[in-house]
Amino acid sequence: MRLLPSLVLLLVACSGPAPVPDAGSTPELPVDAGGPFDAGLADAGCVEACATTALTLTLRGRSAPFTRAQHGLAPNDRFTVEAHFGGDPACPTMTSPTPERTVVIANLRHPMDGGAVTFADGLRVTLFDFSQVLTSAPLERATNARATPRFVSPGQLVSFELEAIFDGGTLTGTFAAPHCSSLDG
Numbered sequence: 001m002r003l004l005p006s007l008v009l010l011l012v013a014c015s016g017p018a019p020v021p022d023a024g025s026t027p028e029l030p031v032d033a034g035g036p037f038d039a040g041l042a043d044a045g046c047v048e049a050c051a052t053t054a055l056t057l058t059l060r061g062r063s064a065p066f067t068r069a070q071h072g073l074a075p076n077d078r079f080t081v082e083a084h085f086g087g088d089p090a091c092p093t094m095t096s097p098t099p100e101r102t103v104v105i106a107n108l109r110h111p112m113d114g115g116a117v118t119f120a121d122g123l124r125v126t127l128f129d130f131s132q133v134l135t136s137a138p139l140e141r142a143t144n145a146r147a148t149p150r151f152v153s154p155g156q157l158v159s160f161e162l163e164a165i166f167d168g169g170t171l172t173g174t175f176a177a178p179h180c181s182s183l184d185g
Contacts, residue, residue, distance in 0.1 A: 045151060046150070046151035046157060046159055046176065049174070050150045050151050050159050050176060051157075051159065051176045052174065052176055053066065053067055053068050053069045053083060053173075053174065053175040053176055053177070054067070054173045054174055054175075055069075055083055055103065055162065055171060055172070055173035055174070055175055056171070056172060056173055057103065057127065057134060057166075057169060057170070057171040058169045058170055058171075059127075059134045059135060059140065059166055059168055059169035060134075060135070060168040060169060062133065062134050064085065064101060064129075064133045064134050065085055066083040066084060066085050066101070066103055066173075066175070067084070067085055068083070068084050068085075068089055069081050069082065069083040069084070069175040069176065069177035070082055070084075070091060070092070070177050070178060070179070070180040070183060071108075071154070071158050071177040071178070071179055071180065071183065072179070072180055072181070072182070072183025072184045072185060073154055073155060073179070073183075073184045073185075074106075074107075074184075074185060077109055077110070077154075078106075078107050078108060078109045079108050079109070079154050079158060080104065080105065080106045080107075080108065080183060080185070081104070081105040081108060081158065081160075081175060081177045082102055082103070082104055082105075082177075082183060083102065083103045083105065083175050083177070084099040084100075084101070084102050084103075085099060085100050085101050086099040086100035086101070086131070087099030087100070091180035091181070091182045091183070092180065092182055092183065093182060098130050099130065100129075100130060100131040100133065101127065101128065101129045101130060101131060101133065101134065102127075102128045102130070103125060103126065103127050103128075103171065104124075104125070104126045104128070105123070105124075105125050105145075105147065105162065105175075106123070106124045106125075106126070107121070107122040107123050107124055108123065108147055108158065108160070109121075110149065110152040110154065111149060114149075115148075116146050116147060116148040116149075117146070117147045117149075117160075118145065118146050118147075119142075119143075119144045119145045119146070123145045123146070123147055124141070124142070124145070125141070125142035125145045125162075125164040125171060126139055126140070126141050126142070127139060127140040127141075127142075127166070127171075134169075140166055140167070141166075142164035142165055142166050142171065143165050143166065143167060144164070144165040145162070145163065145164040145165070146162070146163050146164075147160040147161070147162050148160060148161040148162075150174065150176075151176075154179075155179050156178070156179055157176060157177065157178050157179070158176075158177050159174070159175065159176040159177070160174065160175060161173075161174050162174065162175060
């Protein structure tokens with residue numbers, strides 16, 4: 001609990017107006033396995049909107065948000081992001097509480113030409129809805145996706161604008177994902 005004063009100070013100094021949480025939601029605290037989110041990233045150019053996660057998935061007439069994200073490093077200069085709603089905001093472990101829902105965004109990379117990463121590049125987006133708010137299926141896979149970078153520093157913070165098309169729906173919005181070494185693979 002010794003990190004709490006640092007986190008409170010960091011959140012007050014670096015955040016805009018606090019979003020109103022849904023009933024039963026867990027507040028978003030950007031935390032890496034090694035300690036609190038690196039406040040120096042704000043100096044690197046990712047502040048305010050760039051440093052927020054606000055994704056909404058609408059599937060077959062139902063909508064639900066994703067309010068936090070984390071990334072892990074993958075082979076071949078790629079990384080994977082997990083965006084969540086509910087659960088524990090700390091980096092996941094084998095004993096972490098299960099979030100209400102998770103979107104896994106795989107095969108992201110830093111496009112050297114400044115463009116987007118697309119489904120044709122191998123970008124994949126998968127929904128796991130553990131609370132069955134959007135679907136009762138074990139998982140739903142996007143049929144198309146596009147991620148446009150806002151800030152990319154793998155191992156520290158990655159921030160993208162995302163659009164993914166699902167059978168019967170879309171996922172749109174933005175995410176900022178601090179690094180979690182427990183997600184490296």
